[in-house]
Amino acid sequence: LESYPRDELFQIEEDVLYDHAMGILQLQERRRVALFARRDPVGRFATCLVFTPADRFSAELSARFTTLLEQAWRGTVTSVASSAGSDSALAQALYTLKLESPQSPTPNLVELEQALADAATSWNDRLRALLQAKLGEVEGRAASRRWRDWFPPTYRDNFGAEQAVADLEPLQAVLAGQRFGLRLERELDLPAHRFTLRLFHPREAIALADILPPAENFGLRVLSEVPFLLHGKDSDAVALQVLSVETIDKNPVDLSGDGARFAEAVAHLWGGGLESDGFNRLVLGAALDWREVAILRSYSKYLRQAGIAYSQPYMERALGAYPAMARHLVDLFIARLDPALGDAASNPRHEKVELIESRIAAALETITTLDEDRILRRFANAVRSTLRTNYWQTDEEGQPKDWISFKIDSRAIDELPAPRPLVEIFVYSPRTEGIHLRGGRVARGGIRWSDRREDFRTEILGLMKTQMVKNAVIVPVGSKGGFYVKRPPANGTREQVQAEGIACYRTLIRGMLDITDNYVLSAQAAPLSSRAERGTFEATERSLADARDDRGGAVQPPANVVRHDGDDPYLVVAADKGTATFSDIANGLAQEYGFWLDDAFASGGSAGYDHKKMGITARGAWESVKRHFRELGQDIQATAFTVAGVGDMSGDVFGNGMLLSPHIKLLAAFDHRHIFIDPAPDPAKSLAERRRLFELPRSSWMDYDRALLSAGGGVYDRGAKSIALSSEACEALGIDVPSLTPADLMRAILAAPVDLLYFGGIGTYVKARAESDAEVGDRANDAVRINAARLRARVIGEGANLGLTQRGRVEAALAGVKLNTDALDNSAGVDTSDHEVNIKIATGEAIARAELLRAARDPLLFSMTDEVGELVLRHNYQQSQSVSVAAEMAGEEHDRLERFMRTLERKGLLDRAVELLPDTPAMRARAQNRQFLTRPELAVLLAYAKIDLMEQILHSDLPDDPLLEGELLRYFPQPLQQKFPEALSAHRLRREIAALQVTNSLVNRCGPTFVHNVGTRSGAPAAAIARAFAVVRDAWKLRELWTDIEALDAELKAEAQIRMLVASQRFLTRTVLWTLRRLPLPLDTLSATEQLGAAVAVLDDLPTSLIGEAESRAVAERASAFEALGAPAGVARRAAALETLAAAGDLVLAARSSGLGLELAIRLYFRLGERLAIASLVTAAQKLPREGQWAAQAAQAVQDELAT
Known part of the structure; x- marks a missing residue:
């Protein structure tokens, strides 16, 4: 008081x-x-x-x-x-x-x-009290002592201790190494569309310029920012930025419902797992979580690659304007593909899909603009076309994978550019995007590191189209893949860029394997890659008997994947531009996944064939080059010839190619760095120097010994302002300008008057006059490219891809240049890889059967290198030969070729506009002008004939015919045939290999229209025609004749060879038709071959005593015609005898029906023919006019009637 x-x-x-x-x-x-x-x-x-x-x-x-x-x-x-x-x-x-x-x-x-x-x-007391209430007396007091000094006076003046306690969680997360922390709150008096973001970042604040764009992409406007720097003793600082924000559209945000989802999305954005774009506004606008947003973003990326006419920002706005539709699209994706709903055909899934489809239909009725309607319909179409996804798969830690992959039914996608693959896999991640296009279930092709972010699918599609044609010679049809690196290291070193490229390549391969079926062995057998490490199987000291297993072949779907397609376990890849050394990486991933192909998944790795060491691609192209020159009357293995080219000696295709003849005179060449000129080279000395450069690691033309250059030669940098040329160089290049820019000089090299223009480097250098550089699609070489009209080379060899456009090839061929296509010339690389893959599958079967130890497989594989090379080069030889025969017959076959193309178009196999083949009016015009199909065009049709025939054979029982067992074995090198015949018979691609072998044999020998022509005239299906062909070929021992004809190569008898091969083709047409018309179908191939072969054996060399004087004279006349062209007498007679030997079938039937002996039947047959002058009638029928379809058919009908 x-x-x-x-x-x-x-x-x-x-x-x-x-x-x-x-x-x-x-x-x-x-x-x-x-x-x-x-x-x-x-x-x-x-x-x-x-x-x-x-x-x-x-x-x-x-x-x-x-x-x-x-x-x-x-x-x-x-x-x-x-x-x-x-x-x-x-x-x-x-x-x-x-x-x-x-x-x-x-x-x-x-x-x-x-x-x-x-x-x-005090602020500190409040902090202590709050922490004690939260953590307990002791821990709270300790936490208070630790954290009270972290908050500066400016913070305390603005925020109470309650805020500090709430901020401790994101603060501690950042201090623990998290790149970013976030907390959301709203003051009591703020409207529902406003709230506060509290951002935490290590050491220093995020620049406001880096905050505003992502915030806008989330649909937010930043109203203010208050920064703070929090730091304690002996610790790094943490920057806190308090942002007042509002939604741009003033829509309310429920922090209790949307806050956690938004915070998670922002955290993934800052962590690199989410891209910053307008799709992120769907987190708040459509209540989608960050992965659901990624679904729509992935589809937008795919649609952009698929050629949709709308930009990504436009698509973002369309989905943002109709958030309910965005939600429906995600719901449709989940309903179709969520594994939790059972298999693809389950009732719960069906009911859910129907419900969502009805909502989508209703939502589409509310769309007010046409563009937005089209966009949303394309998204819905893409979701419906998705066959599989890895969306529900997780990594080892149980977290969603960093990438999303979709398998898409290409033929169901609206407005997809032609040609349409069968299926494609699109892989999306914030780090990379990639695609893999497949022309069929069994398909193969390389994976490219693309530099075309906006349209890499267009690039890959063009390559796949080429690959489809190129792969006509191998088991798989064409496929192609590619990826784009979206976040290359800024100012990174070559090694850093390469490391990022490898990481992105791994993502693409993983994304593909994620949704690919697998073959599994029986319970007793583990996958090859897991039984033992390479090279250690022998060390286990298990006996072959102990190693035996009962191999199963069940298809195992990938985990957590709903499949809207059938079994699809065949997936193989190869190297391409930028991925030449990545095969081991791909195989390592295949083994990590336990994929059944093991290290056959990607050919050419450390346990595969080294294409550069084999020189196989260049050697294959050289088969075409040699044929062109033989047909011009020159043996380039024995006489000198001049060459200009694109490439350098360090490269596989160019380097190996320029070592394949000792008589090469390489006058000029260029690559992306240098220009080489040697006006008058010494073939021997220059070959030795080229070999030295080839063996020198990372050599360039600058390493060429100048002392070995001829007078006036030199090596120049492409970056020079201008290049002074000697008179000798000008003469060699056929120009009269003493000084040129590097671009002009390279154009002069391409147009040089040489014997051979050889392409061994990347780029498209020749186009048609009517084509623009933009249409070519190779901007890097726009300054160098020339029109085909400027070409002065006699022969062109395409060791590299896309050296010329297809229009350029046709224009060059019409001007008289000898060339094929890149797909034909350089197919040896893919052919070698195909053999490697199939050999590994076969040896895998042998290992599973305990017939081969794993440690012994690689030595066996490498021991067969030379034989594999010969098998492959045989294909190159035969394909080029087939084009030559087709070119010889192009005039008489013109109408049949037109009808054949129309048939392929009706089947949906061929798009003439895509393949740059003349349409029907153009074919009529070319017939009138006598400009028949050129070699490049015929090469394309030969490939399509093979694709069509093989597909039809595979849908028949022909691959299982006993007659084709030998075809299967002949595909493989001799050691496999001899040691592992059972493993070869059990090969997983046994049917495909057998079908391939008979397809190649038939089309190579009979031309592109054979099956269509015979089918039209007989009504027989393609498989029956192929079966009859195999019977005729073997019964008449045509392989022996073809071998003898081809042995004439060294004698430069090209015209004689082609004429005799044409004769054999006509013989096959006649006898196959006879077989289909006269023998019971389906053919008993072994019996028919045996019986017909017996008749051929009796006829033997057609003695006059059997066939009579008139027939003997006819045979002699035909033989003389072949001899006049340079054919040796023996081969000429055997080719001439074919027309007579065609009667063997009739003779067998005549002998059987009459009960006469075969010899007597033969004598009577030819005597009757002589009395009735049948030979004269046949000769007259052969001279009937054949201009136009109907005249040709009428003439052919007369011949058929006489033949039977």
Whole structure:
């Protein structure tokens, strides 16, 4: 009472004073805030006596008390009287307030006292109290001591301890190594479309310029930013940025429902797992989580690659404008592909899909603009066309994978550019995008590191089209893949860029394997890669008997993948531009996945054939080059010839190619770095120098020994301003300009008057006159490219891909240049890889059967390198030969070729516009101008004939025919045929290999229209025609004749060879037709071959005693015609005998029906023919006019009638 304010003692009521005195007494010097208030009887004034711990009381605190009291009493503090004794723990202050009116209410004094206590409590005390409440007494006090110094005064002035406690979680996460922390909150008085983002970042604040675009992509506008730097003792600082934001469209945000989803999306964005674009506004706008947004983003990326006419921002706006539709699209994706709903045909899935489809249909009716309607329909179409996805697969830690892969039915995608693959796999991640296009179930092709972000699918599609044609010679049809690196290291070294490329390549391969079926062995057999490490199988000392297993062949679908297609376990890849050394990486991933192909998944790795060491691609192209020159009357292996080219000696195709003849005179060449000119090279010396460069690691033309250059030669940098040329160089290049820019000089090299122009480097250098550089699609070489009309080379060899456009090839061929296509010339590389893959599958079968130890496989594989090379080069030889025969017959076959193309178009196999083949009016015009199909065009049709025939054979029982067992074996090198015949018979691609072999044999020997022509005339299906062909070929021993004809190569008898091969083709047409018409179908191939072969054997060399004088004279006349062309007498007679030997079938039937012996039947047959002058009638029929389809058919009908 002695310390009680004197004025108050005079005015206070006794009972109030008593209550206050007792309350003060009960304080007992306790360090807390206490309030004792009274109101005067009139109600105009109030007094508040406040006790506060003395060490906390200050003018600042008193001012806060004043504010609190004025707010609570609705008045004004008119005076403050404070005192604090030195021996007291408490300070007291008396606040006198003048109230606004006598009716002002008295506040709740308990709540007011608490408010004063809160104001008097220090920020650190509040922090401690909150942490103790959260963590417990001991841990809370320790946490308070640790964190109280982290928050600077500026933070404390703006935020209470409650904010600090909430901020500790993201703060600690950042200190623990997390790249980013985030907390969302909303003050009570803010509208629903506004809230606060609290961003935490290590060491320094994020630049506002880096915050605004991502925020806008989330549909937010940043209104203000307040930055703070939080740091403690001996620790890195953490930057806190408090952002006030609002939704751009003013739509409300429910932080309790949307906040966690939004925070997760922002965290993944900052962590690199989510791209920053307008799709992110669907997190708040359509209630999609970050992975669901990634689904739509992935489809938009695919649609852009698929050629949709709308930009990504436009697609983002369309989905943002119709968030319900975005939600429906994701729901449709989930309904079709979520493994939780059972298999693809489950009732729950069907019902859910139907429900969502109805919602989508209804939603589409509300779309107001045509463009937005088209966009949303394309998204829905893409989702419906998706056959598989890895979306529900997780990594080893149970987290979603960093990439999403879709398997898409290409033929179901709306407005997809032609040609359409069968299926394609699109792999999306923020780091890379990639695609793999497949022309069929069994397909193969390389994976390219593309530099075309906007249209890499277009690039890959063009390569796949070429690959389809190129792969006509091997088991798989064409496929092609590629990927684009989206985040290359800024200013990175070559090694860093390569490392990022490898990482992206791995993502593409993983994405493909994620959704590919596998073959699994029986329970007793583990996958080859897991049985033992390479080379250690022998060390296990297990006997072959112990190693035996009962190999199963079940197809195992990938985990957590719904399949809307059938079994699809065949997936193989190869190297391509930028991925030449990646095969081991791909095979390692295949083994990691336990994929059944093991290290056959990617050919050419460390346990595969080295194409450069074999020189196989160049050697294959050289078969075409040699044929061109033989047909021009020159043997380039024996006489000198001039060459210009694209490439350098360090490259596989160019380097190996320029070593394949000792008589090469390389006058000029260029690559991406240098230009080489040697006007009059010495063939022997220059060959030796080229070989030295080839063996020198990373050599260039600059390493060429200048002393070995002929007069006027030199090596020049492509970056030079101009290049002065010697008179010798000008003469060699056929120009009269002494100085040229590098681009002009390279054009002069391409147009040089040489014997051979050889392409061994990347790029398209020749186009047709009517083509623009933009149409070519190779901007890097626009400055160098020439029109085909400028070519002066006699022969072109395409060791590299796309050296000329197809239109350029045709234009060159019409001008008299000898060339094929790149797909035909350089097919040896893919052919070698195909043999490697199939050999590995076969040896895998042998290992599974315990017929071969794993450690012995690689030595066996490498021991067969030379024989594999010969098998492959045989294909190159035969394909080029087939084009030559087709070119010889192009005039008489013109109408049949037109009908054949129309048939392929009706089947949907061929698009003439895509393949740049003449349409029907153009074919008529070319017939009138006697400009028949050129070699490049015929090469394309030969490939399509093979593709069509093989597909039809595979859909028949022909591959299982016993006659084709030999075809299967002949595909493989002799050691495999001899040691592992059972493994070869059990080969997983046994049917495909057998079909390939008979397809190649038939089309190579009979031309592109054979099956179509025979089928039209006989009504027989393709498989029956192929079966009859195999019977005729073997019964008449045509392989022996073909071998003898081809042995004439060295004698430069190309015309004789082609004429005799044409004769054999006509013979095959006649005898195959006879077989289909006269023998019971389906053919008993072994029996038919045996019986017909017996008749051929009796006829033997056609003695006059058997066939009579007239037939003998006819055979002799035909033989003389071949001899006149240079054919040796023996081969000429055998080719001439074919027309007579065609009667063998009739003779067999005649002998059987008459009961006569075969020899007597033969004599009677030919005597009767002689009496009836059948030979004269046949000769006359052969001379009937054949201009036009109907005349040709009539003439052919007469011949057919006479032949039977």
